[in-house]
Amino acid sequence: MIYLDNAATTFPKAPGTLERAVERYRELGVSPGRGNHDLAMRASDAVEEVRARVSAFLGAPDPERVAFGSNATDALNTAILGLVRPGDHVVATRLDHNSVLRPLHHLAETGAIEWDAAPFDERGIVTADAVEALLRPATRLVVMTHASNVIGTVQPVAEVARRCAARGIPLLVDAAQSAGQVPIDMAAMGISALAFTGHKSLYGPSGIGGLVVMPSLEVETSRFGGTGMDSASLTHSQGYPLRLEAGTLNLLGVLGLGEGLGFVEGEGVEAIHAREASLLTRLRDGLAEIDGVTLYRAEGDLSDRVAVLACNVAGVHPQDVGAILDGDFDVAVRVGVHCAPLVHRDLGTIDRGAVRFSLGAFTTAADVDAAVAAMRTIAAG
Numbered sequence: 001m002i003y004l005d006n007a008a009t010t011f012p013k014a015p016g017t018l019e020r021a022v023e024r025y026r027e028l029g030v031s032p033g034r035g036n037h038d039l040a041m042r043a044s045d046a047v048e049e050v051r052a053r054v055s056a057f058l059g060a061p062d063p064e065r066v067a068f069g070s071n072a073t074d075a076l077n078t079a080i081l082g083l084v085r086p087g088d089h090v091v092a093t094r095l096d097h098n099s100v101l102r103p104l105h106h107l108a109e110t111g112a113i114e115w116d117a118a119p120f121d122e123r124g125i126v127t128a129d130a131v132e133a134l135l136r137p138a139t140r141l142v143v144m145t146h147a148s149n150v151i152g153t154v155q156p157v158a159e160v161a162r163r164c165a166a167r168g169i170p171l172l173v174d175a176a177q178s179a180g181q182v183p184i185d186m187a188a189m190g191i192s193a194l195a196f197t198g199h200k201s202l203y204g205p206s207g208i209g210g211l212v213v214m215p216s217l218e219v220e221t222s223r224f225g226g227t228g229m230d231s232a233s234l235t236h237s238q239g240y241p242l243r244l245e246a247g248t249l250n251l252l253g254v255l256g257l258g259e260g261l262g263f264v265e266g267e268g269v270e271a272i273h274a275r276e277a278s279l280l281t282r283l284r285d286g287l288a289e290i291d292g293v294t295l296y297r298a299e300g301d302l303s304d305r306v307a308v309l310a311c312n313v314a315g316v317h318p319q320d321v322g323a324i325l326d327g328d329f330d331v332a333v334r335v336g337v338h339c340a341p342l343v344h345r346d347l348g349t350i351d352r353g354a355v356r357f358s359l360g361a362f363t364t365a366a367d368v369d370a371a372v373a374a375m376r377t378i379a380a381g
């Protein structure tokens with residue numbers, strides 16, 4: 001099987017990583033942060049070690065401000081619900097995923113907030129000017145995806161952060177598609193808070209992710225429960241990370257994330273990115289030569305993209321393209337509207353969606369060539 005659905009989740013994971021995580025869980029699998037016995041302390045130490053690695057990897061100064069959750073969606077909800085208040089205005093972008101758009105839409109529907117979405121341009125970029133044009137005195141938060149999960153473009157978050165900082169507005173970045181594929185230095189880029197997910201380009205298992213918060217920002221607690229600390233009090237612990245972590249942690253997920261991170265660090269983000277960008281260009285060049293294939297925002301130099309490409313075949317429904325790729329050619333892709341409805345509205349693909357190819361660290365040139373050949377056959381009818 002040729003797996004080209006890595007933007008949904010990377011598959012396979014790196015050799016040995018899952019086995020090592022399970023082995024450590026077998027040794028340490030008690031409740032971290034709950035109890036003073038030796039094993040609980042060792043489990044806590046293992047979690048803190050991964051926290052420190054995540055913060056170093058993302059250029060955040062304080063490991064305590066890495067709050068683990070179940071995925072990017074969870075982290076984005078935690079951040080949005082913990083930052084905005086009734087009467088606030090929020091700016092997002094039209095490239096954003098439903099994990100940003102739906103919390104904002106929900107808050108707006110209840111009458112709590114107003115929000116706007118900045119448009120992307122012909123290159124698939126949301127410029128800092130486009131974001132700045134929507135800022136109001138009541139704007140409390142700017143939130144944007146770092147890399148589009150539909151067209152793969154990487155956004156100028158550092159420039160947006162500069163404009164936000166000039167007005168004292170925090171920038172929340174959705175790094176679900178970028179972490180592990182694009183170098184991130186939160187401090188240097190001026191990012192106030194960042195949501196990541198473990199199971200995509202960090203090569204961890206599903207069910208683990210987190211929110212990283214810079215010391216300049218406070219995120220209020222929006223979910224309450226046991227933390228293993230201050231247990232006599234009815235008030236949820238207010239120190240980081242417990243302020244944003246309620247309930248028993250996904251220890252197996254944290255260990256798996258640590259192993260995945262180890263793989264990414266070993267390969268090097270720049271090296272992974274360069275390899276995938278070159279395969280992405282090979283894929284684009286191959287598809288661009290096929291009559292009847294429309295590519296979305298895939299012109300020119302792709303070296304600064306994440307390895308995601310959306311297209312359609314004239315006269316063939318994307319669901320059918322996906323079914324034929326799968327059934328006849330053993331190529332797995334994602335088809336439809338990719339949880340980012342405003343992108344599809346702007347591309348004119350909201351009704352049927354698109355076929356999305358997404359590459360990973362284990363994709364080969366032969367995989368790409370086989371996918372292009374399959375698409376040529378489909379387009380020829």
Ligand SMILES: Cc1ncc(COP(=O)(O)O)c(C=O)c1O
Pocket residue numbers: 007008071072073074097099145147148149174176177197198209339
């Ligand atoms: C840009 C973007 N943001 C957020 C998410 C949500 O990630 P998760 O499902 O791991 O919460 C995704 C997943 O597809 C994504 O592509």
